[in-house]
Amino acid sequence: MVPPPDNDVLWARAVHYSHSGSPALSGVSLGVRDGEILALVGPRGSGKTTLLQCLSGHLTPAQGEVWFNSVPIHTMNPLARERLRIDRFGWIDPEPHLVPELNAWENTALPLLLTGASHRSAKKAAMEWLERLDIGAYARKRPHELLQSQRQRVAITRALITSPTVLFADEPTAALHRTDRAQILRTLTAAARSHRITVVLATHDPEVAALADRTVTLLDGRRVNSVRLPDTEGSPECSLSV
Numbered sequence: 001m002v003p004p005p006d007n008d009v010l011w012a013r014a015v016h017y018s019h020s021g022s023p024a025l026s027g028v029s030l031g032v033r034d035g036e037i038l039a040l041v042g043p044r045g046s047g048k049t050t051l052l053q054c055l056s057g058h059l060t061p062a063q064g065e066v067w068f069n070s071v072p073i074h075t076m077n078p079l080a081r082e083r084l085r086i087d088r089f090g091w092i093d094p095e096p097h098l099v100p101e102l103n104a105w106e107n108t109a110l111p112l113l114l115t116g117a118s119h120r121s122a123k124k125a126a127m128e129w130l131e132r133l134d135i136g137a138y139a140r141k142r143p144h145e146l147l148q149s150q151r152q153r154v155a156i157t158r159a160l161i162t163s164p165t166v167l168f169a170d171e172p173t174a175a176l177h178r179t180d181r182a183q184i185l186r187t188l189t190a191a192a193r194s195h196r197i198t199v200v201l202a203t204h205d206p207e208v209a210a211l212a213d214r215t216v217t218l219l220d221g222r223r224v225n226s227v228r229l230p231d232t233e234g235s236p237e238c239s240l241s242v
């Protein structure tokens with residue numbers, strides 16, 4: 001195995017994955033640079049979620065390699081991968097999955113409380129993140145008392161509170177109204193940049209992808225490269241599937 005380039009925090013080489021025999025990824029390679037916001041774009045079913053799951057160690061590729069900071073994830077045992085996810089990664093789903101019995105700040109603080117932080121310091125950190133996402137006033141509300149956009153903000157604060165090295169966000173604003181979407185994404189990307197959190201974001205929305213530093217396009221489980229051909233100066237880019 002040849003380790004990845006030093007400036008890539010995540011690196012995948014020729015990743016293949018099938019769901020119950022049906023191919024979802026067919027030889028995808030990519031590098032994610034430290035501190036960048038990378039958007040994985042592509043139509044529904046193109047393999048974005050599966051790639052996020054392979055990069056974050058939720059799924060083990062059938063073939064290929066996934067590395068995090070020069071450590072191979074694809075050869076780790078399930079326990080080691082779970083430890084890595086808890087210690088270094090954050091995850092945001094399209095729909096917020098909050099603990100219904102806990103209020104907003106308790107949901108936000110949960111990852112810190114589970115790793116042994118004091119109640120006082122976890123609450124302080126949770127309140128700061130909730131304020132930052134403009135929902136400090138709802139800190140004592142339970143999930144059922146919140147709007148969907150407020151619940152998703154809580155889910156985002158819960159993913160950010162541990163200052164993960166890499167934050168994986170799977171269509172994080174897909175279930176939200178357009179106006180909420182833009183504001184939440186701007187706050188999320190600003191928070192990630194100020195804390196030097198690398199973000200890998202799956203989306204099929206060009207407006208969301210526009211907030212990223214770089215985009216990687218998937219189509220039918222393969223990476224699609226945009227190239228400008230030398231003899232087509234001034235004309236639009238074309239795409240090649242490789």
Ligand SMILES: Nc1ncnc2c1ncn2[C@@H]1O[C@H](COP(=O)(O)OP(=O)(O)OP(=O)(O)O)[C@@H](O)[C@H]1O
Nearest residue numbers: 019020023024042043044045046047048049050051
């Ligand atoms: N759990 C599963 N079982 C069977 N097939 C699956 C499963 N998850 C995904 N697939 C299939 O794998 C392919 C890639 O799906 P994936 O969810 O990774 O794509 P996506 O680009 O994230 O799409 P979406 O935007 O709809 O989530 C699709 O054909 C999908 O139907």
